[in-house]
Amino acid sequence: MRVASGRLLRVLAFAASCLWAPLAAQADDFTLGLPIACTPGRDCWIANYFDRDSAPGVKDIGCGARTYDGHDGTDFALRDLKTMNADVDVVAAASGRVKAVRDGVTDVNVKIGGRQSVAGKECGNGVVVEHGGGWETQYCHMRKGSVAVRLGQEVAAGEKLGLVGLSGFTEFPHAHLTVRKDGVAVDPFDGHRADGTCGASDAPLWRPELRSAVVYEPMVLFASGLAGLVPSQAAAERGDLDGTVLSPSAPMLAMWTRALGVEPGDELTIRVTGLDGKIVFESTQKADKRQAAWFAFAARKRPPDGAWPRGAYRGEATLVRGGAKPLTRSIQAEAELR
Numbered sequence: 001m002r003v004a005s006g007r008l009l010r011v012l013a014f015a016a017s018c019l020w021a022p023l024a025a026q027a028d029d030f031t032l033g034l035p036i037a038c039t040p041g042r043d044c045w046i047a048n049y050f051d052r053d054s055a056p057g058v059k060d061i062g063c064g065a066r067t068y069d070g071h072d073g074t075d076f077a078l079r080d081l082k083t084m085n086a087d088v089d090v091v092a093a094a095s096g097r098v099k100a101v102r103d104g105v106t107d108v109n110v111k112i113g114g115r116q117s118v119a120g121k122e123c124g125n126g127v128v129v130e131h132g133g134g135w136e137t138q139y140c141h142m143r144k145g146s147v148a149v150r151l152g153q154e155v156a157a158g159e160k161l162g163l164v165g166l167s168g169f170t171e172f173p174h175a176h177l178t179v180r181k182d183g184v185a186v187d188p189f190d191g192h193r194a195d196g197t198c199g200a201s202d203a204p205l206w207r208p209e210l211r212s213a214v215v216y217e218p219m220v221l222f223a224s225g226l227a228g229l230v231p232s233q234a235a236a237e238r239g240d241l242d243g244t245v246l247s248p249s250a251p252m253l254a255m256w257t258r259a260l261g262v263e264p265g266d267e268l269t270i271r272v273t274g275l276d277g278k279i280v281f282e283s284t285q286k287a288d289k290r291q292a293a294w295f296a297f298a299a300r301k302r303p304p305d306g307a308w309p310r311g312a313y314r315g316e317a318t319l320v321r322g323g324a325k326p327l328t329r330s331i332q333a334e335a336e337l338r
């Protein structure tokens with residue numbers, strides 16, 4: 001899966017009919033809350049960061065490649081379509097006045113509809129809010145019919161703008177946030193435009209209470225589970241692999257996981273153990289190319305002499321990146337065979 005919300009998101013292709021007087025916000029005190037009602041690292045994850053590279057190529061705030069060429073915002077992704085369909089609010093990251101709105105764009109994976117189907121409306125259903133002092137924020141890919149504000153309406157920070165959807169140029173449910181200063185997109189992790197710089201910043205635009213939660217992650221394991229059949233990426237993206245009760249007669253026992261920001265040479269180890277702590281199976285695989293999003297699984301066929309022993313099973317996936325400062329990420333899953 002290509003994790004992308006569209007290279008053409010720099011300009012929201014719908015217009016406001018009025019110009020508004022500047023609001024009270026000033027450049028030196030402008031801060032941002034989350035653009036989505038979720039807890040980062042628990043039920044939402046940053047799938048793409050702002051592209052800091054002003055030339056062809058990519059560079060995120062961490063000097064890595066967790067972005068794509070020309071990406072002018074930050075993408076807060078949900079786990080799957082099932083989560084999206086449970087209604088997750090897109091909210092104003094700061095107080096301001098609604099400058100532009102669009103609704104009515106169908107929710108469909110762009111891989112199905114094709115890029116031409118969203119030409120001129122890559123942002124999908126969205127909202128632009130102006131905050132004064134030259135600041136404005138843009139929110140994209142909301143669900144059709146969910147936009148909850150009108151042109152000219154004043155909104156408070158955290159107020160609902162709509163629902164996370166799948167409209168416009170996107171392949172996965174997420175809230176895309178673009179931040180602009182004087183009409184130029186900037187990175188909310190430090191307020192820089194696409195100027196080729198990168199590296200840790202001690203002056204993000206995020207509100208102070210968010211700065212320990214909204215952080216740069218070079219790689220992420222964000223979903224996993226156990227299954228009794230061969231798991232597929234499509235089923236995981238739909239949210240159809242969330243069963244925690246499996247049959248002892250299942251033809252196989254599999255563990256699947258999804259990762260973001262995988263680089264060549266990264267090693268993923270999947271281990272499943274039974275109630276007694278004994279290893280049922282273990283498998284290690286190595287990534288051979290850069291992958292914005294990676295779906296992987298390991299499995300063992302049912303014992304030929306009968307059924308799986310009943311009881312609790314536990315899986316753990318561990319992603320390791322070598323180097324001067326090795327990185328390790330782990331995620332667990334549990335299921336009951338009964």
